[in-house]
Amino acid sequence: MKQHEERGSAAELLELLKGEFAPRQLLSTPAELENYDRDASELRIQPQVVVKARGREDVQKLMRLANRHRFPVIPRGAGTGLAGGCLAPHGGVILALAEMNRILSIDEKNLIAEVEPGVITQHLKDAARLKGLYYPPDPAGLDQSTIGGNAATNAGGPACVKYGTTRDYILALEVVLPDGEVIRTGVQTRKGVVGYDLTHLMVGSEGTLGIITSLTLKLIPHPAAIAGMAVIFPDMGGATRAVSEIMSRGYLPCAIEFMDHQCLDLVRNELPFATSGQDAMLLMESDGPSSQVASDMEALGDICREMGAKHLLPAAGEKERARLWDVRRMVSLRIHDTAGLYIPEDVVVPLSRIADLVASLPALERKYGLKIFAFGHAGDGNIHLNITAEGKEFADRAEAGVVEVLRLVLAMGGTISGEHGVGLAKRPYLTMELSSASIRLQQGIKKIFDPNDILNPGKIFP
Numbered sequence: 001m002k003q004h005e006e007r008g009s010a011a012e013l014l015e016l017l018k019g020e021f022a023p024r025q026l027l028s029t030p031a032e033l034e035n036y037d038r039d040a041s042e043l044r045i046q047p048q049v050v051v052k053a054r055g056r057e058d059v060q061k062l063m064r065l066a067n068r069h070r071f072p073v074i075p076r077g078a079g080t081g082l083a084g085g086c087l088a089p090h091g092g093v094i095l096a097l098a099e100m101n102r103i104l105s106i107d108e109k110n111l112i113a114e115v116e117p118g119v120i121t122q123h124l125k126d127a128a129r130l131k132g133l134y135y136p137p138d139p140a141g142l143d144q145s146t147i148g149g150n151a152a153t154n155a156g157g158p159a160c161v162k163y164g165t166t167r168d169y170i171l172a173l174e175v176v177l178p179d180g181e182v183i184r185t186g187v188q189t190r191k192g193v194v195g196y197d198l199t200h201l202m203v204g205s206e207g208t209l210g211i212i213t214s215l216t217l218k219l220i221p222h223p224a225a226i227a228g229m230a231v232i233f234p235d236m237g238g239a240t241r242a243v244s245e246i247m248s249r250g251y252l253p254c255a256i257e258f259m260d261h262q263c264l265d266l267v268r269n270e271l272p273f274a275t276s277g278q279d280a281m282l283l284m285e286s287d288g289p290s291s292q293v294a295s296d297m298e299a300l301g302d303i304c305r306e307m308g309a310k311h312l313l314p315a316a317g318e319k320e321r322a323r324l325w326d327v328r329r330m331v332s333l334r335i336h337d338t339a340g341l342y343i344p345e346d347v348v349v350p351l352s353r354i355a356d357l358v359a360s361l362p363a364l365e366r367k368y369g370l371k372i373f374a375f376g377h378a379g380d381g382n383i384h385l386n387i388t389a390e391g392k393e394f395a396d397r398a399e400a401g402v403v404e405v406l407r408l409v410l411a412m413g414g415t416i417s418g419e420h421g422v423g424l425a426k427r428p429y430l431t432m433e434l435s436s437a438s439i440r441l442q443q444g445i446k447k448i449f450d451p452n453d454i455l456n457p458g459k460i461f462p
């Protein structure tokens, strides 16, 4: 086959693959390929062929073949990404890693876990919990997303505010390089500084530098107690000011999530309390020894009242907490279901600027005729702005609105993506944040790993 710019047909590709893989590992009919044309973004790209990997050897075999015949390979976990990272814009093979899903070990003595990349995030959390241990990363799609996908996107989540992102829990990786060679990066110990930090270069590289085939993860003791609270404010300003007040006074909750009144409107029928008008909500949790949790919750409540909170609804029990989280997770799905056009942005601003960012949204909505839903990980300054319009025909003005939002965020000292990554969706905006020298250097790194541009081509860089 020729270079992938002039890619071969799916039939040609399939013929090559049939010589190497069992029939049940190859998907190529329209029915079999259904769903591989998408992730959780709005993008849709029809794939040519899917190979289901059963182990590292399959991944190596595929990469050697891809290099010999110059076809693209696109790693895919659960396809819950929000940036189009696992789609195949240049054809080739989608490498499905979801069946490499064994938890290989949970070592209680050394507080580490060894897992394959297709393990579902929640399954690892549950398995650690059974041994009294805690794997903190909790992206909101955790009941579907894979640990490999989480590593490749450096996924965050509500607990990030206290515990950090996926990166902070990855000690070592087994990676198949684009030419099929295997390397182990990192260490099995809690520390290690020998050589460049390839582990953390790989984390967040969105499947463009290598394919993660095994991960050594750091675990911590499970917190003894956890309690939550929903707090209703009469407007977004009060809620967002409370966030920076809580953090700057030295409290460290394990979640501070925010929802504006438009999000509350969408889930009103699910809420265990009444809201009205411009009400905004904070969902907060604290964990640790139970005496500490109780005193933290009291202090957080006091700060919220000081900032003008209308109602405080404690959720001490597992059931009440789960109900609030179900509602929180429902928000993005409901926005997606109701909007004709939906662009999920996940900007981050310094904590002191959250209030300014949300205050600027109504004027932007009027200027571009859009509806912007704001919610997310306020404790990190990571506000999900779901920019919506009534239909696809309004794509141009939605795009103009996106550019203005991103400009504003950067002017506030923020970043255009806190956790979803660049993939295809944010690629056009990369130059707004990174200098040409920085992009050149990063493209040089990509070239060293993948001189033939085989692995996930067309992602991240404009």
Ligand SMILES: Cc1cc2nc3c(=O)[nH]c(=O)nc-3n(C[C@H](O)[C@H](O)[C@H](O)COP(=O)(O)OP(=O)(O)OC[C@H]3O[C@@H](n4cnc5c(N)ncnc54)[C@H](O)[C@@H]3O)c2cc1C
Residues within 6 Å of the ligand: 039, 040, 074, 075, 076, 077, 078, 079, 080, 081, 082, 084, 085, 086, 097, 117, 138, 139, 140, 141, 142, 144, 145, 146, 147, 148, 149, 150, 151, 152, 153, 154, 155, 156, 157, 158, 206, 207, 208, 210, 211, 212, 213, 332, 333, 419, 420, 423, 456
């Ligand atoms: C309802 C919902 C809520 C979400 N909430 C959050 C949130 O709170 N925080 C957050 O960070 N994200 C969130 N996301 C986005 C998504 O869940 C994360 O980006 C997640 O990490 C993607 O995992 P995945 O297994 O679905 O990866 P995929 O979507 O399959 O792939 C994502 C990227 O990783 C690469 N990749 C996948 N597996 C590997 C591998 N083994 N080796 C190398 N590269 C690989 C792919 O090529 C692609 O570039 C949410 C998504 C949804 C639908």
